[in-house]
Amino acid sequence: MSEMRVLVVDDDFMVARIHSGYVARVPGFRVVSVAHTGADALAAVEEFDPDLVLLDIYLPDMSGLEVLKRLHHVDVLMISAARDVPTVREAMRGGAVNYLIKPFTAAALTERLQQYADTHRRLTAIGAEARQDDVDRLFGTPKSAAPMPKGLSAATCALVADTLREAGHDLSAAEAAQLTGLSRVSVRRYLEHLCAAGQAELRPRYGTAGRPEHRYRWLG
Missing domain, CATH: 1.10.10.10 (Winged helix-like DNA-binding domain superfamily/Winged helix DNA-binding domain)
Known part of the structure; x- marks a missing residue:
């Protein structure tokens, strides 16, 4: 698998540096750019063509959720202190591949990045067409999951x-x-x-x- 190119987006310069350091420790991933505003994030995606964007929600010029809606042909992992369910739900609807609540550890981010890389490996191995069991594995559908009780989301x-x-x-x-x-x-x-x-x-x-x-x- 080729090296995964990552764009880190966070309004806090120090936090962006820390997250970039976390990414740099994970084999197979490389930070290609850092952005601190929504506009800069959109421009960086056009310029550097990353595989994955680590996207904060609280940006000075626009919401990270708005940035998410404008991104095409790039995967997004949301990283935010926002933990309210409507925000999480909107991120899911917007197509985020994962959602990590701040503050988080290097190990937590490493786990998400490794999951992301594993999904790419599986997609490559499947070929042109997928069977249902291939899709189930990609989406993490367990073979015998406990059904979600009524009233729970x-x-x-x-x-x-x-x-x-x-x-x-x-x-x-x-x-x-x-x-x-x-x-x-x-x-x-x-x-x-x-x-x-x-x-x-x-x-x-x-x-x-x-x-x-x-x-x-x-x-x-």
Whole structure:
């Protein structure tokens, strides 16, 4: 596979430098340019023809979501502190290949970049036409996924899953609710679904008295 060319877009010069450093550590990826405004990002895409854009949402001249709508023939990984579900949903509808909530670690970005590279390898290996099982693997469709319970949304479930994964340790429903901005009752339903899907596990913590505290840990 040829080297992946990456454009980093962030209004904060230091953050852009940090993210560029993260990318540089991942074999097979190279930062070809950095932009700090939406207009500069659009110009850089035309000039450098990157394979992937790491795109922030909060830019000084326009929203990164608006930039996303104007980008064609280039893949976009959204990187933002915005964690509200409407924003995440709009990014998904706009065609973003992934969404990473700030602040994140180098390991978290590395995982997304490796997933992106793996998808490209699979597409190349498929050839001219894909079978349904090829498409299922590309889109991450599990062979026996737990059905999404009524009243739960995939976008919100992804937000809760990302929050649990990025925590790096177990969380209670209340702690996860504070991090996501959702209600504790709502978060608990998503956590229970993730456990049923085999992506998380329930770990009771026993105190000195009373019922044990339910805590959840990401399994992936």
